[in-house]
Amino acid sequence: MQAGGKTEKVPETILAAMRQTNELFAVEVVAKGDVAVLDRIYTAAARILPPGTPMIAGREQIKSFWKQAVAAMGVQSAKLSSDYVEASGDAIIEIGHADLGLVNGKSVSVKYVVQWKQEDGSWKWNIDIWNTNE
Amino acid sequence: MQAGGKTEKVPETILAAMRQTNELFAVEVVAKGDVAVLDRIYTAAARILPPGTPMIAGREQIKSFWKQAVAAMGVQSAKLSSDYVEASGDAIIEIGHADLGLVNGKSVSVKYVVQWKQEDGSWKWNIDIWNTNE
Numbered sequence: 403m404q405a406g407g408k409t410e411k412v413p414e415t416i417l418a419a420m421r422q423t424n425e426l427f428a429v430e431v432v433a434k435g436d437v438a439v440l441d442r443i444y445t446a447a448a449r450i451l452p453p454g455t456p457m458i459a460g461r462e463q464i465k466s467f468w469k470q471a472v473a474a475m476g477v478q479s480a481k482l483s484s485d486y487v488e489a490s491g492d493a494i495i496e497i498g499h500a501d502l503g504l505v506n507g508k509s510v511s512v513k514y515v516v517q518w519k520q521e522d523g524s525w526k527w528n529i530d531i532w533n534t535n536e
Numbered sequence: 537m538q539a540g541g542k543t544e545k546v547p548e549t550i551l552a553a554m555r556q557t558n559e560l561f562a563v564e565v566v567a568k569g570d571v572a573v574l575d576r577i578y579t580a581a582a583r584i585l586p587p588g589t590p591m592i593a594g595r596e597q598i599k600s601f602w603k604q605a606v607a608a609m610g611v612q613s614a615k616l617s618s619d620y621v622e623a624s625g626d627a628i629i630e631i632g633h634a635d636l637g638l639v640n641g642k643s644v645s646v647k648y649v650v651q652w653k654q655e656d657g658s659w660k661w662n663i664d665i666w667n668t669n670e
Contacts, residue, residue, distance in 0.1 A: 452667070535588070
């Protein structure tokens with residue numbers, strides 16, 4: 403703890419890298435259904451905490467989750483927006499929200515907290531938890 | 537970012553302080569309904585992301601939320617358990633779960649992610665998001 407830095411603003415270059423990762427999720431995973439791309443989005447040891455199911459740990463398990471979740475929820479589009487981003491040590495905390503477009507024409511509003519970490523030179527989701535507003 | 541430390545183990549003294557904060561929540565807020573104690577649990581600028589409602593920012597707003605939520609949910613007991621704790625810079629990330637006992641005799645399982653920060657010498661919840669397993 404004592405060696406750790408203080409909370410800091412996140413440089414624009416990193417914010418841009420984060421937007422790129424979020425865009426990958428929206429375009430490749432949600433719109434195209436390509437869960438292999440999750441290798442570039444989640445760290446190998448990532449944990450997700452989805453509503454309605456216990457925590458899921460590990461990227462392969464996370465791929466299985468999203469494969470069935472995108473189909474089961476009928477999500478065909480996602481727009482992710484950051485509301486608050488802060489760096490602390492080697493991690494970044496993001497609070498954001500997502501607007502999900504469903505195949506039935508309805509939309510769902512989701513808010514989330516993501517802890518980001520750098521892996522293989524990319525910023526990825528290491529802890530990911532969300533819930534709905536309604 | 538560059539000044540920040542790496543992810544580190546959390547010393548036992550801090551883990552003990554965290555358990556104390558969690559215990560305050562269970563005993564004083566949930567069991568006794570004393571939301572004034574939330575001053576010692578949340579940072580002044582804390583944000584909570586409860587299921588079913590948009591994000592709530594600021595401790596006074598958080599007090600109003602818990603006052604009505606504890607009553608509305610009929611929660612009479614809470615047992616908070618840490619599943620994963622990691623320090624990064626001046627923050628700590630905790631993944632945990634809570635078993636909530638309801639007045640109707642049923643129980644609800646909740647999992648959560650909390651970002652902890654130190655304020656006035658105490659470790660407090662700075663970002664708090666949760667959802668249910670069912």
